[in-house]
Amino acid sequence: MTHRLIAFVVALLALAAPALAAETKPDVKGLYLLSDYPAVTVQPGTTSTVSMRLRNYGLAPERLSLAVAGAPAGWKATLLGGGQPIAAAMPATDDSVSFDLRLDVPKDAKTGTQTVTVSADGSSQHVSLPIQVTLAKELPAKLSLTPELPELRGSTRSTFEYTMTIKNDSGKKLLVSLAADAPRNFDTSFTEAYGSQQLTAIPVDAGKTKDVKLKVTPPDTVDAGNYPVTVHIGAGDAKASAKVALDITGEPKLTLAGREGLLSARATAGTESSVPVIVSNTGTAPAENVQLSANAPSGWKVTFDPKSIERIAPNQHKEVQALITPPSKAIAGDYVTTFNASARGENGSANFRVTVTTATMWGIAGVGIIGAALLIMVGAVARFGRR
């Protein structure tokens, strides 16, 4: 019967020769019990799963009863297929059936190597596979973490992005949790290597790697310096960590205000008024050559005394005088004037509200007119006064 079947297959192959020429048929025949890792290491008191396959190469389907032998006393060895305990399997021709061997190892099991034999018995086929189970107190590291560029440099306003590779060296898929240990007030977040979704954990297949990106945002007020960040990943007992560092260069930050933080000033139309402006550097590096300028309504003349400041050290301030001259035809009321201070890319500005009052000359002229009218009256009284 076997020979006839082979003859039939050969005939079929001959007919389909041009189409199947590309496919190389493995020159294997028979029934095999397979496992990716037939020797595993487990810890006492844990459950370990070994995935297995029953492969049929060119044989007719057959019912094969499965059994586990050689499990030491106290161990529990269960065969699971499709989520439930199984006792037999039936792989089709040139197909395989997957199942798991679950080993519940008691806590008090002795360290050492045990051999558990899984066998499949049919009417014509008998296969078995010994699986070596080594009991060890400590499992070898299963995760590793490698940052691509561990040292980045930038200012407080830049974002630091570290791409790192997580490798799962263990025999099963792990959900790896991510955490970063950053200095106080540093903001950290993990995202996918190409994506914006923030993550706290990422699944990594057995033996595979995955890239994640760590984004660190330093606070604005941080001083220049080197700041380490430690990244911890973990899945169950497996842990790994890596160190990255931020090299923050300081930068100046300019703010403007009046004395005592006042942002209002008074000016008289047509005359120059002096407004004290305090330029402060709240950044982390000195500001050099600070230029002062103003955006005022058209017709206004705004100059600064002095026009520029040589240097402002961090957390220091300098006072300048803004000399504001509204046009003589300016209408009384409030106007917005913007004062700017700029030092090589760094810019600070403040909106000042300038209250313009009109010159009092016309008020005096009005008093003069009333006075003249009264004089006329006095003159009339003196000239025309009579009984």
Next chain:
Amino acid sequence: MRREGSPWQGLGVVTLKELSDHFTSARMRVLEWLVVLVALAAVYGAIQQIRDVTAEDPFLFLRLFTTAREPLPSFVSFLSFLVPLMAIGLGFDAVNGEHSRRTLSRILSQPIYRDALLFGKFLAALGTLSVSLIALWLLVIGLGLITLGVPPGGEEMARAFIFLLVTIAYAGVWLALAMLFSVVFRSAATAALVTLGIWLFLTVIWPALAPAIAQAVVPPDNQEALLVTAQMLTRLSPSTLFGECVLALLNPTTRTLGPVYLSQLQGAVMGAPLPLWDSVMVAWPQIVGLIAATILLFVGGYVAFQRQEVRA
């Protein structure tokens, strides 16, 4: 004959007598009723409108004076025609009434100079008007306090007070005009008619006529000069001056009363109220105009009276 001694001699006597005459006259009864009714009507209309319309306003109390509700005019518009009527009503027969009652020579035979007589009559009439206006002002503020339930701020009260002074000056202009014509015309009816005619002309016709005159005088291609001339001409009317004063004083966001260039508005914070002093400065030329007009009209009446034959 030249006068000997102070022109003020007898001023106090005349003023007090005239005041007592005014306060006991039937005219005063009418004035009092007018005051009460106007206050009630204006405040009622303003309160209704403020309750319905006005949201948060830092100068809520000043809205009492300027807010109108159809068909009633606002308190300020009431005043702008009520004040001239009151002033003319008190002043139109000041001197010619004495003539017609044949009491003038009898008064002047007392040790009272003509100066003092005219000054006294003017001061007494102005005093009467002031009393009425102050009463009216207090009534409005009191009613406003009761109905609004919001106490006015210091600046609001200062603005309202300066508004009261301006109103008195406005009354002075019409009083001086009425007294001038009471000197010029021997018949009280003629004087009253002429004064009322001038009032109507300046208040109603002149504002419409001024732009037409400006168009006739100024070349049409100069829009700016046209605007300025028209505005200058309308300001010859005391009613216009009073209206502009009120606008600047009671509406603190008013920045100017003249034409404005767009370039002058660049960067301006709109709707920001002016400080009190600046508002007064904006209205100051108008206030000066009202006060100076009062004095000059009075001087005109004074000169005419001094040169008049009174013994006829």
